[in-house]
Amino acid sequence: MRAWTSPEVPDLSELGLGRGSAVEVFDTSTGALTVADPPDRARLYVCGITPYDATHLGHAATYLTFDLLQRAWRDRGLEVLYTQNITDVDDPLLERATATGVEWSELANREIQLFREDMAALRILAPDHYIGAVESIDLAVALVERLRDRGVTYEVDGDVYFAVHEDADFGSVSGYDRATMLSLFAERGGDPDRPGKRDPLDCLLWQAERPGEPSWDSPFGRGRPGWHVECASIALETLGEDFDVQGGGTDLIFPHHEMSASEAHAATQHRFARAYVHQAMVAYGGEKMSKSLGNLVLVSRLRADGRDPVAIRLALLAHHYRTGWEWADGDIVDAHKRLARWREAFAAGGPAAAPVVAGLRQALARDLDTPQALAVVDAWVDSALAGRESDDHDPASGRVVGAAVDALLGVV
Numbered sequence: 001m002r003a004w005t006s007p008e009v010p011d012l013s014e015l016g017l018g019r020g021s022a023v024e025v026f027d028t029s030t031g032a033l034t035v036a037d038p039p040d041r042a043r044l045y046v047c048g049i050t051p052y053d054a055t056h057l058g059h060a061a062t063y064l065t066f067d068l069l070q071r072a073w074r075d076r077g078l079e080v081l082y083t084q085n086i087t088d089v090d091d092p093l094l095e096r097a098t099a100t101g102v103e104w105s106e107l108a109n110r111e112i113q114l115f116r117e118d119m120a121a122l123r124i125l126a127p128d129h130y131i132g133a134v135e136s137i138d139l140a141v142a143l144v145e146r147l148r149d150r151g152v153t154y155e156v157d158g159d160v161y162f163a164v165h166e167d168a169d170f171g172s173v174s175g176y177d178r179a180t181m182l183s184l185f186a187e188r189g190g191d192p193d194r195p196g197k198r199d200p201l202d203c204l205l206w207q208a209e210r211p212g213e214p215s216w217d218s219p220f221g222r223g224r225p226g227w228h229v230e231c232a233s234i235a236l237e238t239l240g241e242d243f244d245v246q247g248g249g250t251d252l253i254f255p256h257h258e259m260s261a262s263e264a265h266a267a268t269q270h271r272f273a274r275a276y277v278h279q280a281m282v283a284y285g286g287e288k289m290s291k292s293l294g295n296l297v298l299v300s301r302l303r304a305d306g307r308d309p310v311a312i313r314l315a316l317l318a319h320h321y322r323t324g325w326e327w328a329d330g331d332i333v334d335a336h337k338r339l340a341r342w343r344e345a346f347a348a349g350g351p352a353a354a355p356v357v358a359g360l361r362q363a364l365a366r367d368l369d370t371p372q373a374l375a376v377v378d379a380w381v382d383s384a385l386a387g388r389e390s391d392d393h394d395p396a397s398g399r400v401v402g403a404a405v406d407a408l409l410g411v412v
Contacts, residue, residue: 001086003130004116007123010407012075015400017357020075020408021365025245026322027275028253029173033367034275036069036244041079043243044070045235045273046127047252050087051111052096055118056296057316057327058249058289062279064313064410065321065368066247067124069277071408072364083238084127085231086112088134089214089224091189092291104214105134118299121309123410129238133225139233140225141218144205146267156196158208160220162229164201164259167266173276174254184254189227203259205229228259232272236264246273250280283326297327310411311335317370317409338374341381342411346402349395350384357404364408377405 013019022037036042046066049059070080087093088108097104112132119126133140144160147153152166164170176184181201185192192200204226209215215222225233235243241264246257253276261272281288285295302312315335319325359376363369380401387393406412 001112001130001132001135002116003084003126004120004124006126007410009071009074009125010403012357012404012407013077015403017354017400017404019077020072020361022076023069023072023365024367025069025275025277026367028257028278029175029276031175036073036275037076038078038244041081042070042073042245043239044080044082044245044247045231045239045243046082046084046246047231047248047256048084048086048130049111049115050090050092051108051115052093053111053291053296054301055115055299056289056291057284057299057312058282059115060118060122060299060312061282061316061319061321062247062249063119063124064122064316065277065279066245067410068364068368068370068408069245069247070125071410072361072368075361075408080128081239082125082127083129083131083235085136085234086130086132087227087230088112088132090133090227094213108132114300118303121303122299122313123310123412129234131234131238133230136230136234136237137216137218137225139237140229141206141216143229143233143236143263143267144225145219147205147263150266152266153205154198155220156194158221159204159223160206161197161202162205162259162263162266163198164203164262165199167262169265170262171258173258173261176254176258181254181258188251188255190255201255203228203255203263205263228256229263231256232260232264232267235260235272236268241268241270241272243273245275245277247277248279250278253278279321280324283324286326289327302332307332308336308339311339314339314374314411317374317411320371321368338378339411341385342377342405345381345384346398346405348384348388349393349398350380350387350401351392351397352394353397353400353404356380356401360404360408370409373409377401377409 027034209222264272363373
């Protein structure tokens with residue numbers, strides 16, 4: 001599946017500004033910061049959308065976080081290999097299609113295209129591999145076969161399940177206790193109460209064909225893959241074992257990232273990802289922004305209302321990725337004002353650029369600290385706009401700072 005066109009990213013080393021530092025990120029599986037600094041190529045997997053509705057700001061915040069990680073890696077001089085999936089066949093999509101009277105594949109294609117447009121407008125770097133569940137059925141089938149051959153699967157009424165406790169590492173991603181796992185599993189698409197399962201936490205690998213639902217041939221009969229095995233198989237195929245970062249929102253820690261990692265580990269006997277990095281939830285109207293609640297602030301709606309997509313990006317950058325926050329309607333107004341000041345200063349020039357570049361790199365290297373990065377630029381902008389006649393005013397510095405802000409923050 002095609003992605004979208006990435007923006008051009010300035011190479012600061014070509015401007016004589018050297019390279020960035022090693023990047024630290026918070027690893028959910030260890031509960032601590034870890035250095036994500038592979039020797040030459042960084043490998044990243046970020047879970048994509050289920051395309052039954054438009055891109056909201058919670059989505060945008062997630063993909064922006066991993067866009068920043070890529071930018072920091074590239075500034076470090078690393079090659080980046082990035083995979084993102086699209087869950088273009090799943091229960092929520094089928095339910096929405098039925099409720100709206102739209103054919104499920106038509107609904108998926110429409111929302112995927114809108115997502116592409118939103119990501120391009122927000123200047124998010126596109127994945128190298130953008131892969132849908134439908135086009136990767138064979139990968140999921142192959143992984144289920146490997147798990148079956150390992151003796152860690154069983155059937156219930158034709159559905160194939162993964163026996164999670166056959167994997168000694170199960171639970172190592174989230175660190176949750178069993179009661180928490182059971183609660184979240186029930187809330188997030190699991191079926192802990194299904195009769196016939198060996199353990200309530202065992203997860204679906206292959207769902208046998210249901211009347212009126214799409215299905216594909218497999219050695220287990222016609223059906224479709226479970227959610228977790230979809231991502232596990234795509235990641236293993238495109239990135240290999242032991243890749244650098246698995247990313248997504250905190251709502252994916254369990255069951256999705258836990259189950260995907262456990263399935264992959266059980267099949268390969270190797271670690272799935274080295275670190276698990278999660279974006280905190282964005283709220284609106286006092287509740288987590290979600291499709292099920294309907295309290296969505298849509299990127300496409302803001303764009304249709306004439307909001308500059310770069311201002312939307314800047315509004316999101318004002319919050320650290322690990323801190324949950326609530327969108328206020330005034331946020332976009334404040335972001336437009338900040339963006340106007342930045343652009344004015346970039347055009348006019350100001351004090352020396354080198355300290356700004358160093359400050360931006362330091363902020364991103366310390367767990368993608370975007371509020372600090374914005375503070376660094378704000379301080380330079382304040383000095384630039386206040387000191388146009390001062391002796392240290394350099395008209396060329398605005399171009400350098402602008403290039404650094406573009407390269408590292410994606411703001412132009």
